[in-house]
Amino acid sequence: MPSTVPTTLDNWWCDYSSEYAFVGFSYEITRCQSVAELQNDFINIRNAFNGRYVRIYGFCDQIGYYDNVVNAAWRAGVGVHALIWFGFDGDSLWKDRRDALLRSLLSNLKAKFVTRAVQFGSEPLFDAVLQEDELAQQVRAAKATLSSLKIPVTISELAYGYQERDGGQEVLDAIDIIDAHMLPFFSAQASTASKSWPLVLGDLNWFVAHGNGKKIYLTENGWPSQTSPGVQPNSLQAVANVANEQAYYALLDQHCSDFKAVAGGGVGWFAHIYSDKMEPGYGIYGTNGALKFPFRPRTSC
Template structure:
């Protein structure tokens, strides 16, 4: 996990005031689910919580997807796939994300190079009624394996009739600019090339990246101009001024506001977003005051849930993922522990 570098001078948060609220559980039971005018069509579109999957694959994606402005607050989970889960395991996990946690999406993280794996993802997502942020994973070892992964994904998107109905976006890398896997110009060129290959499917492209990945490259304007939506990483534990999760709001807002100011009006989603419950080599704070424990992980997601109205009222509405589904996928970050049970009560709102 990589360090999130502060960009702006932090403002002072009334931590004492929030600390008393951080443990308050605010939820909107589905039975009492209320929609604003902007959400009015949500129940009749994919992947809204009330949407019923059709018995057959539709002929067109026209009027299929929910309006992006309704996709704010909690969206779902990052889901690590290096274990190459079986189709049965994917079906079970995606169904649990949908039914237990009201997830609307899963965001792929890592890579599985098994033949047909993305078809298994598609089938599991279709059965669960959940959307997918697909990922072309560069990894950390260099090399060009990402090109084969890109070709494989494109093939699945075209050959699987259900794929375009569950694939909301393709992430072209996870922190590729922070890791300098390609120059900004080359990355942008490859994004445009991929867009040309899947444009007829109506699937947008993004790069899953922290704010610092852009700012270290002078804003990376060619990449920002090439992507269709913004998948932003939000890992305030690694900020140089981090302390406890209840004090993290200024860290969150300064990066969110950078993306709003520099994002060309594009939809913003917090894709790799979380707070670790344990620190270990590779997951080490850049601030001596930063605290990694289960309480702070819980507090961080309570903070995001408490600020639902802030995310709703930002241009286009801002949605967020929880990184990650289970500690068995990435130690310390999971909402589920290695025993498969939630580490704390996790029931964030999907609207407000």
């Protein structure tokens, strides 16, 4: 990052066409990590894995916490896909989180130079947190609020989340970019990760067909190394272990050129998630702080 905050966003972000293959990690903030811990992890994402971005997952409701994320990301030299977390209780806390995030984006001078996108929710359509027209309106309102900052607004969602809602296309039309969830382990046709490309391609082709050429990122994207009460397969043949978690990311690397060729600037993918301390089974790091397997994903081809 420069020694002083720039005065303009002109020529700040790389072209979308350069943002394909591996771009970074989902990173849960529910523990409200300190600035020092955020900074250390973000620096590791940048230096150890050539990660460009951190996609925020979960929530921290401490006042001004997103400023901590911005400052840590600035120091580490990574961008952020910010998140307005809805949760699973049907409460209205998301409105406070929305307002707090927008305040931070508008007031923190570094925020627009760090924040690559704002996401409404993690699977808000699949979880039916809002009616489709209301969710689309929230997206449009945030776009208007952030127009001077040129920060794209989207939702982070499964293809199925759009498909099961009659108003899904209205939301898809409202968003600026597509932040897609890719979790083939849960498919009824799942078996092993190395055989999951047809499942990935099926969802990806749906987004291409309905997304009007918009940039696509795979944000919540991975294969679990273990099951848990909240991570259960829908196929008796689906295998969850470390070897399959590793094989899934190897599969994505093998299809780097396919991702690069997708309209809208190619497909960039995140690894979900940084550590098993955040979400058991999906982490690249285990609960012991060590890598679960060698991880050097391709960032170009």
